[in-house]
Amino acid sequence: MTNDPSCAAVPDEELVERARRGERGALDELVERHHAVVYRVVLRIVGDPDLAADASQDTFLKAFRALDGFRGDARFRTWIVSIAANEARGVLRRAGRRRERPLDTVSEPASTAVDHATRVAVTDEVEHVLRLLATLPEKQRMAVQLRTQEGLSFREVGEVIGSSEGAARVNYFHGIRRLRELLEESG
């Protein structure tokens, strides 16, 4: 839903400029466009819907306070997704729930911590694929999830998993290749 119809077809870059001038409708439209991806990125890191909602709100507050510092050499979505990932990692640190294992080791996926009621209905086939996905190293799993489920670019994926664009690309392709192998093995 867009409160201000004049913002509906406006590119993010122009909305950012308007928001800098204090235009309330521009801020609302940026929230409308990006709150879902921010929420899901945070949820995949913290694994708790309530914490994810709080962190999503804090993400937008911090982003808009720092809007003057947004240089525009990246897309607004890339910028706010990176803020969201940092916010999510901060939530884990503050909650003392950060896993000691490094991110690139095999671990319980955040997606399994997400309440099934919050998901869309999925078929048995999808459940099977997700079980295989859960066995991937975390960086590979995150890269696959963020690329296939959120449509993030490799640069954005890198921002979230704390790596370069090239490393994000490698993690994605290794993850996909491994999933295909696991699917073939499982018949």
Place this chain on the structure above:
Amino acid sequence: MNCADVGAMLPDMAIGTLDEREVERVEAHLALCAACSAELRLVSLLGRDRPTVPEGLAARIRTAVAGDAGARREAARPVADAKSRRRFGFGFPEPRWGWATAAVLVLALGTTLVLSRTTAPGEEDVFLASLDPSTSVWPAGDGMVAGAPLLDDLSDLSDEDLAALLQELEG
């Protein structure tokens, strides 16, 4: 377009964010490549696991953003503007040096009064005497001078009585 190029675009293909020309190129490759077609199916399955966003989250964030922006605008108002809002009862601006000036005036007035008492010609200053530890004369709490002879109120004396009293004292 090779398999690596197509593989990088398959998530966008599945989500539907490729433009028409790119879709045509990918579809042309998929028609000839079973591996990439299988990968597109896998990517499509993965893309169905999207957690739902809580209802009302966007409204909650918008409200928080509006409140935060208002608070920051209030905090950023010019100092002069804030001072103009700090007024005495009827809207008069608070005098900048008012309290300091008043304090100096009170201090100056008090000093003048003390000095005028201590320097009056021909008048013995019991207050100064009281500060001198070598003397036993000191002002008492009722305004009388301790150690001074007790006299009745002289205002009721007639001129004759007063002259007789002076003569008695001098005598």
